[in-house]
Amino acid sequence: MKNSIKFLLFFAVLAFASCETEIVERFDEFNFEQGGYMRQVTPFPVGNFTISKANVAGTKIEFLAEAVTQDAGALFASYDLVVRFVDRTAANGNSSKTDVALKSIPASAYAKDPTTGYPRATITITGKEMQDKLGLTDADISETDRFEVRGTMKLTNGKAYNAANTGVNITGGAFYSSPFLHVGVVGK
Numbered sequence: 001m002k003n004s005i006k007f008l009l010f011f012a013v014l015a016f017a018s019c020e021t022e023i024v025e026r027f028d029e030f031n032f033e034q035g036g037y038m039r040q041v042t043p044f045p046v047g048n049f050t051i052s053k054a055n056v057a058g059t060k061i062e063f064l065a066e067a068v069t070q071d072a073g074a075l076f077a078s079y080d081l082v083v084r085f086v087d088r089t090a091a092n093g094n095s096s097k098t099d100v101a102l103k104s105i106p107a108s109a110y111a112k113d114p115t116t117g118y119p120r121a122t123i124t125i126t127g128k129e130m131q132d133k134l135g136l137t138d139a140d141i142s143e144t145d146r147f148e149v150r151g152t153m154k155l156t157n158g159k160a161y162n163a164a165n166t167g168v169n170i171t172g173g174a175f176y177s178s179p180f181l182h183v184g185v186v187g188k
Contacts, residue, residue: 059127
């Protein structure tokens, strides 16, 4: 038994001594480049909204947005919105329109939330606003057509973040709730 213990102890020391350990430096996560995102606080969950064909002027989307950056929103410069129209009704021709600047909401329009510490603002976009920016008439708009509003968060350091350069965890996650996209489907 004594010899077995010595034998096992010898191999344990040999195995431990033969291991080569490479010293790995710890990541300095505070020096990683970090961006930002616009989180939709309410309504939650983020979803499509409906534009009334009968009352385009009276239809609106409204949501509470929170600008999140590593420094509690200090890098936040503006939230820029573009709108496009997707004509999905062949019967009235093709009135689709590419992206048009809708509005830019500066950081100064946001107020620091006392609970989270991040800047928040209520963003309102009316159906009439989108229709006018795109140069659409009432005849151009039919049920099932879509208005797509896409956002880009701009930072004071010149960087910009939107759905094209943001990961699925941010755009599709339940916590982050930052789609950078709102779709208005035309209904009755």
